[in-house]
Amino acid sequence: MSDPKSVITLLxxxxxxxxHNLIKEYFLKLDDNFGEVGLGVLDDAAVINGIVFTTxxxxxxxxxxxxxxxxxxxxxxxxxxxAMMGGDPIALSLAVVIEEGFSKSDLAKIVESIKRTCxxxxxxxxxxxxKVMERNSLDKIVINTGxxxxxxxxxxxxxxxxxKSREVKYEWLVPMNIRDGDKIIVSGxxxxxxxAILSSREGVEFESNIQSxxxxxxxxxxxxxxxxxxxxxxxxxxxxxxxxxxxxAEKSGLGIYIKxxxxxxxxxxxxxxxxxxxxxxxxxxxxxxVLAVSPEMARDVLETLHSTPWGKDASIxxxxxxxxxxxxxxTVVGGKRLVTRPTGDxxxxxx
Amino acid sequence: MSDPKSVITLLxxxxxxxxHNLIKEYFLKLDDNFGEVGLGVLDDAAVINGIVFTTxxxxxxxxxxxxxxxxxxxxxxxxxxxAMMGGDPIALSLAVVIEEGFSKSDLAKIVESIKRTCxxxxxxxxxxxxKVMERNSLDKIVINTGxxxxxxxxxxxxxxxxxKSREVKYEWLVPMNIRDGDKIIVSGxxxxxxxAILSSREGVEFESNIQSxxxxxxxxxxxxxxxxxxxxxxxxxxxxxxxxxxxxAEKSGLGIYIKxxxxxxxxxxxxxxxxxxxxxxxxxxxxxxVLAVSPEMARDVLETLHSTPWGKDASIxxxxxxxxxxxxxxTVVGGKRLVTRPTGDxxxxxx
Ligand SMILES: Nc1ncnc2c1ncn2[C@@H]1O[C@H](COP(=O)(O)OP(=O)(O)OP(=O)(O)O)[C@@H](O)[C@H]1O
Ligand SMILES: Nc1ncnc2c1ncn2[C@@H]1O[C@H](COP(=O)(O)OP(=O)(O)OP(=O)(O)O)[C@@H](O)[C@H]1O
Ligand SMILES: [Mg+2]
Ligand SMILES: [Mg+2]
Ligand SMILES: [Mg+2]
Ligand SMILES: [Mg+2]
Ligand SMILES: [Mg+2]
Ligand SMILES: [Mg+2]
Numbered sequence: 131m132s133d134p135k136s137v138i139t140l141l142x143x144x145x146x147x148x149x150h151n152l153i154k155e156y157f158l159k160l161d162d163n164f165g166e167v168g169l170g171v172l173d174d175a176a177v178i179n180g181i182v183f184t185t186x187x188x189x190x191x192x193x194x195x196x197x198x199x200x201x202x203x204x205x206x207x208x209x210x211x212x213a214m215m216g217g218d219p220i221a222l223s224l225a226v227v228i229e230e231g232f233s234k235s236d237l238a239k240i241v242e243s244i245k246r247t248c249x250x251x252x253x254x255x256x257x258x259x260x261k262v263m264e265r266n267s268l269d270k271i272v273i274n275t276g277x278x279x280x281x282x283x284x285x286x287x288x289x290x291x292x293x294k295s296r297e298v299k300y301e302w303l304v305p306m307n308i309r310d311g312d313k314i315i316v317s318g319x320x321x322x323x324x325x326a327i328l329s330s331r332e333g334v335e336f337e338s339n340i341q342s343x344x345x346x347x348x349x350x351x352x353x354x355x356x357x358x359x360x361x362x363x364x365x366x367x368x369x370x371x372x373x374x375x376x377x378x379a380e381k382s383g384l385g386i387y388i389k390x391x392x393x394x395x396x397x398x399x400x401x402x403x404x405x406x407x408x409x410x411x412x413x414x415x416x417x418x419x420v421l422a423v424s425p426e427m428a429r430d431v432l433e434t435l436h437s438t439p440w441g442k443d444a445s446i447x448x449x450x451x452x453x454x455x456x457x458x459x460x461t462v463v464g465g466k467r468l469v470t471r472p473t474g475d476x477x478x479x480x481x
Numbered sequence: 482m483s484d485p486k487s488v489i490t491l492l493x494x495x496x497x498x499x500x501h502n503l504i505k506e507y508f509l510k511l512d513d514n515f516g517e518v519g520l521g522v523l524d525d526a527a528v529i530n531g532i533v534f535t536t537x538x539x540x541x542x543x544x545x546x547x548x549x550x551x552x553x554x555x556x557x558x559x560x561x562x563x564a565m566m567g568g569d570p571i572a573l574s575l576a577v578v579i580e581e582g583f584s585k586s587d588l589a590k591i592v593e594s595i596k597r598t599c600x601x602x603x604x605x606x607x608x609x610x611x612k613v614m615e616r617n618s619l620d621k622i623v624i625n626t627g628x629x630x631x632x633x634x635x636x637x638x639x640x641x642x643x644x645k646s647r648e649v650k651y652e653w654l655v656p657m658n659i660r661d662g663d664k665i666i667v668s669g670x671x672x673x674x675x676x677a678i679l680s681s682r683e684g685v686e687f688e689s690n691i692q693s694x695x696x697x698x699x700x701x702x703x704x705x706x707x708x709x710x711x712x713x714x715x716x717x718x719x720x721x722x723x724x725x726x727x728x729x730a731e732k733s734g735l736g737i738y739i740k741x742x743x744x745x746x747x748x749x750x751x752x753x754x755x756x757x758x759x760x761x762x763x764x765x766x767x768x769x770x771v772l773a774v775s776p777e778m779a780r781d782v783l784e785t786l787h788s789t790p791w792g793k794d795a796s797i798x799x800x801x802x803x804x805x806x807x808x809x810x811x812t813v814v815g816g817k818r819l820v821t822r823p824t825g826d827x828x829x830x831x832x
Contacts, residue, residue: 138583143613156592164605176607178572185574185627186610221529223536225625232489241507254515256527259537262494269618274576276536276627
């Protein structure tokens with residue numbers, strides 16, 4: 131393997147410690163503190179002039195996988211980054227880079243999937259770009275989607291409720307709003323996407339019927355904002371729960387305590403990770419949100435989640451605690467372990 | 482070569498007829514007529530809720546070339562697409578996809594170049610994404626930038642002036658504003674970028690000192706909007722002048738007559754294209770704008786361009802004429818030829 135000190139390695143795209151260090155060392159110098167939520171916050175999206183703005187490139191392999199495809203992923207991922215800031219997504223950009231020789235019928239399938247997912251999320255592709263690279267210069271297709279969104283009435287209501295429990299400086303869902311005692315809720319089962327991708331790959335030695343969870347969550351977010359009391363939301367994509375919770379702990383300056391027994395996980399995912407020796411907390415998801423909610427509102431938010439198709443398996447998995455440092459997991463057998471940011475990537479190119 | 486009927490070929494990324502047909506056949510079905518300037522207009526950028534929104538991916542080869550690099554290109558290209566709508570660019574997104582093994586010092590150079598070009602254009606990177614693909618899955622690095630912009634005071638003034646000569650339905654720089662008699666201005670010499678890229682490639686059998694023209698044009702656009710009377714602006718990137726003028730002729734429903742003798746071109750570019758058998762009109766540019774200007778204002782706009790560093794070689798190359806169809810070129814020797822959209826790509830992967 132190449133030396134990660136002088137060249138880029140797969141670790142730098144893994145969503146864990148190496149990637150965050152690369153971003154801090156190389157890209158953070160582009161920050162000039164511009165916007166209400168600027169580059170320096172390193173959150174799901176930026177906010178400038180009241181506009182939520184975000185981007186993601188999708189390099190998933192294979193491009194058609196159990197429960198989804200690169201088109202559905204590209205729409206959902208970017209919609210979700212806007213929704214995790216509390217924004218209402220209104221328009222997306224769509225830039226495709228295609229390898230020479232790519233099948234037009236596959237392209238048609240991807241576009242069809244993009245269209246359906248946009249309808250599901252009620253967003254609109256308004257601009258795009260198409261480039262072609264020579265054969266062997268690109269593995270099939272890479273898609274970038276960008277997105278813009280705006281603040282909704284529901285978001286204002288959410289902060290009116292949250293203000294009963296704290297001072298709120300940012301009227302967006304950012305880690306700076308998190309306080310001691312907030313409950314940590316995940317909106318559904320963990321690990322489905324990573325395991326679905328893995329089991330869709332050729333030459334992988336295990337069988338599974340697990341489907342990816344990839345879906346747009348903006349309508350679910352609207353429902354919980356209508357209840358109110360959400361301090362922050364984030365989607366556990368690359369790096370999984372482990373990376374997300376460490377991000378929150380770092381940025382809020384508070385500890386997080388979670389219970390393994392409360393994390394929703396499908397039986398089949400459990401056996402797969404046991405068989406493969408993977409860590410559930412490091413697996414990426416593409417249709418789940420993690421919420422930090424004021425203790426007073428956590429039950430109501432949970433009930434509302436349960437009443438929607440997107441959050442029926444939601445669970446309170448832990449809470450924010452100022453008396454501990456970092457992220458602590460209470461295991462099923464009652465032990466405790468420190469959860470750090472992942473370094474290696476259990477499943478590369480999941481998005 | 483593969484059959485362009487069933488698979489994607491390099492022609493589909495060439496900025497000419499094949500690409501436009503692909504976009505119309507595959508991506509236009511995503512259009513649902515959303516926004517003030519929506520996807521269906523197929524212009525430089527879209528406009529939604531008063532926000533100009535655009536995206537481009539950059540696959541240029543080589544990534545460092547005479548007069549620029551992929552970082553400068555990625556900032557300039559997206560800034561220019563916003564500026565060509567009459568928008569004032571405010572923020573950019575930056576998504577990089579990197580090949581495993583890519584040198585960190587090259588990455589540092591690219592980021593430095595992005596930073597400098599952002600300062601030059603006075604725009605801010607506010608959000609981004611970083612992905613890594615396995616060795617041999619990607620040729621070095623692909624960058625996507627998205628951008629958002631807003632209408633400026635200068636744009637309002639521009640349309641107040643333009644209203645003296647016509648009814649204006651769109652207060653953005655779009656082909657629907659073009660009328661019979663409008664003058665066609667190019668802001669400087671043509672072909673520099675394509676020839677610089679070509680001469681930067683290994684194994685190319687000609688020497689040249691031509692530098693790419695890649696630069697942000699938003700400050701230049703502000704200057705000409707301050708004068709007023711601009712109906713439309715567009716940057717002649719892939720597909721060059723030939724594609725741009727055909728686009729305008731199609732969308733305005735009017736003919737365009739241009740004179741070869743008036744097209745500014747550097748001596749060295751002239752000899753290179755003669756030597757290589759290329760068509761000047763099909764060469765891509767990354768620091769030039771083409772303007773359609775009301776006849777009353779054309780001289781003033783030209784003088785203002787000449788007074789700026791970005792437009793000192795500007796020239797009136799022709800005019801819009803309702804009595805002709807398509808794009809007609811009067812050659813240096815006095816003949817006339819119909820200019821069509823390019824099909825083949827004189828220089829692939831120039832952006
Ligand atoms: N190349 C880059 N330039 C500028 N900022 C970047 C770049 N790459 C990432 N960032 C920023 O770093 C933060 C983390 O990015 P990351 O891509 O992990 O977030 P995400 O999009 O929520 O996750 P995922 O890409 O897995 O869906 C974000 O704030 C993002 O804007
Ligand atoms: N994959 C796509 N999906 C949706 N719209 C697309 C797609 N590709 C291109 N378009 C639209 O087609 C039109 C032409 O795109 P094109 O990329 O040629 O414009 P440009 O960005 O000005 O040129 P260049 O990319 O050479 O700088 C634009 O309106 C663009 O939004
Ligand atoms: Mg994301
Ligand atoms: Mg483009
Ligand atoms: Mg958030
Ligand atoms: Mg462009
Ligand atoms: Mg990202
Ligand atoms: Mg224009």
